[in-house]
Amino acid sequence: MVASSILVLFLLGLTAAAILAVASRILYVKEDPRVARVEACLPGANCGGCGYPGCSAAAAAVVSGDAPPEVCVVANLETSARIAGIMGAEVQFKEPKVATNICSGGSRANLLFDYKGVEDCRAEALLYGGEKSCGIGCIGLGTCVKVCSFNAIRLSDAGLPVVDWNACRSCGKCAEACPTGAIRISSVTSVLLHLNQTDDCLAPCMQKCPAQINVRRYVQQLKQGDMRGALLTIKEHNPLPLIVGRVCPAPCENICRRKIVDEGVAIHTLQRYVADWEMHSGTRVVLHCNPPSGHKVAIIGGGPAGLSCAYFLRRVGHEPVIFEKRQHIGGMMRGVIPEYRLPKKVVDWEVQTILNLGVETRTGVAFGRDVTLADLEKEGFEAVFIATGAWKVPPLGIENDNAEGVLDAISFLYGVGREYTDLRGKTVVVVGGSNTAMDVVRSAIRLGATAIALVPSIQRKMSANKEEIQRAVEIGADLRYMTAPIGLVAEDGAVCGVTYCDLAYDDPEKAKGGPNPVAGTKSFVAADMVIAATDRLVDDSLLRDADGKPLFKIDKKTGGISANPTTLQTDIPNVFVGGEVHTGRNILIQAVSDGRRAARSIHFYVTQGTVPEPDNQQVQVIPESILKDMHVTYSIPRVQEPLVSVEERKHTFKEEVAGSITYETARKEASRCLRCGLTCYDADAGAEYTRDADVKVIAEAGRE
CATH class of the missing domain: 1.10.1060.10 (Alpha-helical ferredoxin)
Known part of the structure; x- marks a missing residue:
């Protein structure tokens, strides 16, 4: 019985072997020898960062045409070039990526659990929702370290991952393993x-x-x-x-x-x-710049928004050209903001740093007069960024506001050191409470004039910086708060004085409503010059076609070009806008921000044809990040x-x-600096200065 059973099994095995042998001959597909050659070029890490289960599978995908020669995230450009040579293809530039830790730790990211049986971040997050109170904080069990095949991550003394960017091969395993997103993979483009x-x-x-x-x-x-x-x-x-x-x-x-x-x-x-x-x-x-991509972008305006856009586009590999109607690049930063606030040598250094990246400039070229959108399209520009600023100061709109000696703030500031070199014995009345108004006041005093500013608000409601107001007062400016001009007095066509009145808020205690003129408060001040510094508006005269029709949709609130607030894309798909020509009068750092935001949009537009908007963009202050109290140990005087x-x-x-x-x-x-995160902070910041006489202990450090 046993012998017959063994014989049956033997015959079954023999039959199966024969069938498999025949099938292998019928179904055999000869492997393309290039697969082995490509695999020999790969580093053999089998990290899976390419999306294929190992280097052999990646090599097969390259040979079959399902993956490019640059498929390996671990390989360098030379390796990709060798693979491309085997395939008879050209290697494309692949931007390197590295892992980055976004968590800073801190006393507020306190432990919620202390379960000794779990030693993996993923398990901790799955079982208990994570170890730290901050939802995006590092749990600190080092799972990212364990999964890294290249010894590119270690845990610091604080229990936070530290990435060695030279060793990182961007396989992405650490980011996959991190359950909170504290570790992310990024490139130069994605960071910028x-x-x-x-x-x-x-x-x-x-x-x-x-x-x-x-x-x-x-x-x-x-x-x-x-x-x-x-x-x-x-x-x-x-x-x-x-x-x-x-x-x-x-x-x-x-x-x-x-x-x-x-x-x-x-x-x-x-x-x-x-x-x-x-x-x-x-x-x-x-500064690292990616190789030229071949995508040309025209930038209209060489101020902070235009320069910023050009900078970011060039760094990610595109080819921007700045068109500027003046003979120098820099916008209001060069020639309008006074030297005692912003020296020309500083602006020149900053501008040259950007131009050195390979940014082309064409000065003396005005949009609408010397070059049009149609001209730019014919020249091969795929996108246009308009950043012409807001240079137009509105007239005062009162009697004799066109008299000799009445001018706008931009013209005056640009003329300082040129047309205006000595104002000794003169009285200059400035209308407005902006930073520009304070620049005019301070400049007039430096030229020897007596300067009076009619400010239509209380001090804390002024748009000017607190420091600029203080420095104007320190050198002798007469700031008359809650006043407004009601007429100018002229003799022989030249201004000689200003009549003005007091203003009052509807709710004086809260400074709300109005301010409105107060009856019976008319005053007079003699003046040799009156300078309007109430606002700066967009001059849209060059943003119209030959028939006077606007080229773009206009924002009724700002008077600037309307655009998507996130992408800055106008109603003409390949035209983007930023800076004061979009927002109206604004702070310089906002123009810088617009330049970068527009560069992001233009990058996606010229490479993908569409501009994505982030689903979870932070546009307002995150409520849980605003703390009402903290346990901080040391108080150190501000510099x-x-x-x-x-x-x-x-x-x-x-x-x-x-x-x-x-x-x-x-x-x-x-x-x-408390080294803050979303909710955490370093309660012992400044501990190394405890021996300094001006450092005081203000509280016991603790965790909330």
Whole structure:
């Protein structure tokens, strides 16, 4: 019985073997020898980062035409070139990617669970929702370290992953393994053009900054002495740090968590210090640019928005050309903002840094007069970015506002040092409460004039920066709050005085409603010049066709070109807009932001044909990131910039009012940064300065 059973099994096996042998001959497909050759070029990591189950499968996909020669994320350009040679193809540029940790840790990201049986982040997140109270925080069990095949990640003493970018091969395994998104894979393009999203680890300052600069990282890099790294971090989102560090009103500082316990960190001062470090060194830090893509983009306007757009487009590989109607690049930054606030040498350095990337400029070319959209299309430009600014100051709209001696603020500031060199013995009346108005007042005083400003609001309602108001008053400006001109007095066609009245709010206590003229308050002041600085508007005369019809849809609120608020795409699909020609009068950092946002949109438009909008874009401050109280240990006085004496300020245009700080001062100010995340912060920030007499212990550090 047993012998017969064995015999039956033997015969069945023999039959099956015979069938398989015949089938193998019938179904045999000879493997393309190129598969083995391609696989021999691959590094053999079998990491799966390419999306195929191992290098052998990837090689087969290349040979079958299902994958390009650049399929391997671990391989370098030389490897891809060898594979392309085997396939008789040309290798395409593949932008390198690296892993990045977005979590900063901190005392507020406290532990919710302490389950010793789980040693994997994924299991912890699955079973308990994660270990940290912050939904995007690092759980800290090191799963990303375990799955990395290239020893590119380690855990720091704080339990946070640290990526060695030189060892990282962008296989993506760490990002796949991370259950909270604290580890992400990014490239130069994705970093430069990334828009804040609600699932990013965003400190309040990073949410409030129009340019979305990674403040937390560059401040910590400065503190560690990594000036080059700090500059590169800033320039991921802001190509004009020298300028922004001088003239930005710093909305980021108003929301800094430090203000809960003392004063906000001097963020813009630290940004200026980092940028000054580069300029004073005399050598520009090398900025990575992708190879030329062949996509040409026309940029109309060489101000901050146009320069920023050109900068980001060139860095991601495109070929921008700036068309500027004046003979110099820089817009209002060069020639309108006074030298004592923004020296020309600073603007020239910043502009040249951008041009050195390979940005072409054509000056003396006005849009609508010398070049049109049709001309640009004929020349091969695939997209156009319009950033012509808002240069038009509206007339006062009162009696004799066209008399001799009445002019607008832009004309006056541009004429300082040219037409206007000496105003001694003259009285200049300025109408308005903007930064431009304060520039006019301060410039007139430096030229020897008596300067009076009629300001149609109380001080805290002025659009001018607090510092600019203070510095105007310090050198002798007479700011008459809650006043407005009602007529100009002229003799022989020339202005000789201003009649004005007081104003009042409908609700004086809350300064709401109005302000409206107060009856019976008419006053007079003699004047040799009257300068309108009430607003700046878009001059749309060059944004019309030959028949006077607008080329674009106009925003009724701003008077500028209407566009999608996220993509900045106009009603003409290949035309984008940014800066003050879109928003109306605005701060410079907003123009920088618009330039980057437009570059992102143009990049997608010329490479994919459509412009995607992020589903979870951060457009307002995230509520849970605003804390009402904190347990912070040390109070450190905010840095004070050195200032030129008041007497010196009255006579010089060439010397900056605010000077540079020292490295040690900058480092101490950087130590005030709480290294905030979305909800976490470093309660012991500044501990290294506890021996300094001006550092005080204000609370016991603790966790909430």
